[in-house]
Amino acid sequence: MTLLSVDNLTVTLKTVRGPARAVRNLSFDLQKGETLGIVGESGCGKSLTALAIMGLLPENGWAEGRVSLAGENLLDYSEDQMCRVRGDRIGMVFQEPMTSLNPLHTVGKQIAESMMLHRGMNKTDARAEVLRLLDMVGIPEPAKRVGSYPHQLSGGQRQRVMIAMALSCGPELLIADEPTTALDVTIQKQILDLIRNLIDDLGMAMILISHNLGVISQNVKDVIVMYGGTRVESGPTHEVFSNLSHPYSQGLFSAVPQIDDTKASRRRLTTIPGTVPELADLPAGCTFQERCTFVTDACRPTPPPVEEVAKGHIVACLHTDAARAAWAAR
Amino acid sequence: MNEATNSTVVSVENVHKHYTLPRETLWRPPAKVQAINGVSFTIEKGRSFGVVGESGCGKSTLARCVMGLETLTQGSVSFRGQNIHDLSIEQLRQLRRHFQMVFQDPFGSLDPRQKVARIVAEPIEALENATGDERRARVIEVLRAVGLKESDTDKYPHEFSGGQRQRIAIARALITRPALIVADEPVSALDVSVQAQVLNLLQDLQDEFGVTYLLISHDLAVVKFVCDEVAVMNEGVFVERGPTEEIFANPQHDYTKTLLNAVPHIAG
Amino acid sequence: MDSGQPSFWRRCLAHRSFVAGGLLTGILVLSAIVSLFWTPWDPIKQNLRERFVAPSWEHLLGTDQFGRDIFSIIMTGAQNSISVGVVSVSIGMAFGVALGLWASAKRGWTEELIMRASDFMYAFPAILLAIMLVATLGQGAINAIVAIGIFSIPVFARLTRGAANAIWAREFILAARAAGKGKLRITIEHVLPNIISVLVVQATIQFALAILAEAALSFLGLGAQPPTPSWGRMLNEARSMIFINPWLAIYPGAAIAAAVLGLNLLGDGLRDVIDPRLARKR
Helix, strand or coil: EEEEEEEEEEEEEEEECEEEEEEEEEEEECCCCCEEEEEEECCCCHHHHHHHHHHHCCEEEEEEEEEEEEEHHHHHHHHHHEEEEEEEEEEEEECCCCCCCCCCCCHHHHHHHHEEEEECCCHHHHHHHHHHHHHCCCCCHHHHCCCCCCCCCCHHHHHHHHHHHHHCCCCEEEEEEECCCCCCCCHHHHHHHHHHHHHHHHHEEEEEEEEEEHHHHHHEEEEEEEEEEEEEEEEEHHHHHHCCHHHHHHHHHHCCCCCCCCCCCCCCCCCCCCCCCCCCHCCCCCCCHHHHCCCHHHHCCCCCCCEEEEECCCEECCCCHHHHHHHCCC | CCCCCCEEEEEEEEEEEEEEEHHHHHHHHCEEEEEEEEEEEECCCCCEEEECCCCCCCHHHHHHHHHHCCCCCCCEEEEEEEECCCCCHHHHHHHHEEEEEEECCCCCCCCCCCHHCCCCCHHHHHHHCCCCCHHHCCCHHHHHCCCCHHHHHHHHHHHHCCCHHHHHHHHHCCCCCEEEEEEEECCCCCCCCHHHHHHHHHHHHHHHHHHHHEEEEECHHHHHHHHEEEEEEEEEEEEEEEEHHHHHHCCCHHHHHHHHHHHHCCCC | CCCCCCCHHHHHHHHHHHHHHHHHHHHHHHHHHHHHHHHCCCCCCCCCHHHCCCCCCCCCCECCCCCCHHHHHHHHHHHHHHHHHHHHHHHHHHHHHHHHHHHHHHCCCHHHHHHHHHHHHHHHCCCHHHHHHHHCCCHHHHHHHHHHHHHHHHHHHHHHHHHHHHHHCCCCHHHHHHCCCCHHHHHHHHHHHHHHHHHHHHHHHHHHHHHHHHHHHCCCCCCCCCCCCHHHHHHHHHHHHCCCCCHHHHHHHHHHHHHHHHHHHHHHHHHHHHCHHHCCCC
16 A cells, blocks of 8 residues: 655756755655665755655745645645654654754654654553663663763664664654664664564655665665656666666666675776756756766757656656666676 | 884874963863873875864864974984974975875865965975976866866865865875875765765775875765774774774774774675 | 855845945945034034924034034034044954964963963953943043953954863864974965954954943043043933923934944844854754
C-alpha cells in the first residue's frame, strides 16, 4: 500500500537573484515499510525535499505539487495540522546531533516531549517509555543517561538519542537526512545498522538522504539520484548501481576513490568538469547540460524525457544508450 | 628505530603530546588529555605518507606537532636532519618555507578580509625578501599550477566555492616550493566531485614539483588513493603501519580490520 | 560564486534603525559644523531687553533669561558635544584597543594584568571616575574630555581582547603562523581587520555615552565653562528658572536625548548590518 506519494513537487526559494527552483517536478512513491534513498551532492535539493515533506521549509521557500501521506495532501495542511503530523506520523533525524538537540534540556526530557505532546502521556509513563527507547537504540545504562545533557554524550550517542526521539511516537515514516555524515566511520556503521534493524522491526518506511554512495548502496531498497533539483536516475538500488545509466551518476561514481579498488592506487579519478550551477541560474533544459560529455543541442531547450531502461529503473536523459554503452565498455 | 637517510624529509621519534585541560574544580588536579602516546615514523622525499584514524585519535595533533605549531611533551621532530625544537624561534620561522600546511576547512583557513593575492603570498611575505612584482609573478604562477586564473588574485574568499578555496589554500602552501606539505583532512569538507578534482591536483603537483606529503584523513579511500605508505592511528599510537596496498589487502591489527569493515562499499 | 548579497551601503540604507539614527546624528553633526560659521544670533551676546521671548520666526525657540537666542545656543552646544565625543572615543580606542590586542596576543600574565586593571577601572561608576579625574585635574572642557576618554579605555580593552581571542582561535591564524608570520604582524594584518566592525559599533555607543557623561559633568559645573555653550550647563542654569519657563530645560534635554538616541540607533543599525545573523526575524 502506498504510504507516501510525491507528485510533481517543486520547491522554490526566493533569493536576492530572483526565484530559484531548488526542486523541480520531483515525483516518487514510497510503499509502507520500504526504504528509499536520495543521493546527490550539496545543492541538489535532497534536503529541501525532506523539509518540504515535513512542512519545514525556510521562510523564503514554498512548495507546490502534491505530497500525499495515506491519501491526504500535506502541502494543503495548516501549520497546526502539520504539527500533529510531525513527530507522530513522520519522524526526522538530522545530520548534526549537537545542534539538533537543545543543549539546555536533558535528553530524557527531549525524548519525552514528543510523546507527551502527541500521545498525551503523563510524566511517569513517558519516563518509562523513554527508558525503553534508550535501551532500544543501544544506549548503555539508560537509567543513568536519561538525566544527561547532550554535551555529556558522544556524537554517536547523541545521534542515537535523536533516533529515539524520532521513533518515540511510532511514526509510519522515518526521514533521515545525512544521519551519519558527522560521525566516525565505525560509529556510522553502528548507527546505520541500528536504523535498519529498527525500521525492519517496527515496519516503518524510511527515506535516507546522503551524498555517500556506499551508505545508500547498502541501506535502501530503491534510490533516486538528484542533480540540480531534478531526478536524473532512479530505481532499485542494486539494479541502478550495477548499470548506471545517467552521465551524472556515472561521473559521481567515478569520482569517488574506492576502497576495494584493486587497480594501482595512483590512477587518476575521473572528474566531472565544471561546478554545480547557481540555483537561480539553472538552464531550462537538462540541468546537467553544461557538464555533460554526451550533451547535444537537443538537450538544451526542454527537460529530458524519462526512459525506463530496465524494470523500475528510470533515467532522465536523451542519450541513455550512449551513456550505458560507454559505461559498460570502461 | 628509524634510520634517517639523506633523503629523509621528516623524522618523528617517540613523540608524546599531553594537554592539561582547564581545572574543573579547585580540589582536584586538572585532567590530562594524552593526545599522542609515542609515535615514530619517517617520510622519504617524494613519497606520500598517510595517517588515518577516527576523531580523537590524535592525528590532527600529530600534524600540528610535525609542523612545529605545538610543543612536544616528549620526543623529537626532525626536518631534513634538524630537530625543529632545538632551533630558535627565528631559525624555525625561516625553516618554515620548506614545510607548509593545508587545513581542512576551506572556509576558515583563509582570512575573509584579505584578497587572494595577499593570502597566497603570505608565506613569501613573511619569509623571503621579494619585491612586489616578483611576489605577484609567483602568486600567478602558483595559482595557475592549481588550476585558477590570474583574474582570481583580486577576489575575496567568499567569492569562491569550497573546492576553489581549497585550491587557494594549496596554492598558498606551494608558493615557497616546500619540500613537505602537511595536509590535514584536505578534502573532507568538499563535495564528492570536487574532492576528486583536488585529489587529482595533489597527485599532479607531486609529479610536477616532487613534493612530499603527510596526509591526514579519516577517509580510508582517500588515503588509499593518494598515499604510498599508511599508518593507522588510534588513541595516540600507530596500531599498524606499512605500504598502503599491504595494509588494505592484509590488515593485521583488529582495529584496522574493524575500520576497513565499517566502510560502506558500493554493491554492484 | 559571489555572496549574492546587496552591497554594504544598500543594506545600511534599507535598515530603519540605521536610517533614523543616521538622520539624527547627521543633524547633530550638521548643527555643529554650521554653527562654526553661522548661527541665527550670537549665542553668547546677552540682550536683556529680549528676555524670555516666546518662540517666533525671529527666535525659533525663544530666548533665555539673558536674552540669548536658545536655538543658537543649542546649535553651538552641539560643537561641544561632538568634540567631547570624538576626542574621548579616540582616546579610549587608541589606548583601549592597543591594550586589548596586546593582552590577546600575549595571553598569560600580561592578559591577566591588563584585564584586571580594566576591571578595576570599569568597576567605578563612570561619572564618579570622571568627577574624580576632573577634581584632580581641574575644571574645563579639556579635562572633562580627558576624563571621559580615560573611562572609555577599559570598555574598548575588554571588547577588543574578547573579540581578538575569538579570531586567534580561527584556522587562518594558524595558517599564518604556519607560514612563518610573527605575532605582531598577525595582530595587525589579520586580527585587527577582522574585529574592526565590532569596534566601530562600540565606538558609536561610546560616543553616545560620552555625550551623556559630558552633559552630567557640565550640569555639575565641571565641564565646559561659561560662556562656551554646553547643553549640560544649560540644564543646570534652567533649574532655577523652571517655574518661570520650563522650556529652558526641555530644549537642551531634548537635544541631549536626540543625540544619544540617534547614536544608539546608528550603532544598532550598524551592528545588524554587519552581523545579519543577529537580525534575522523569527
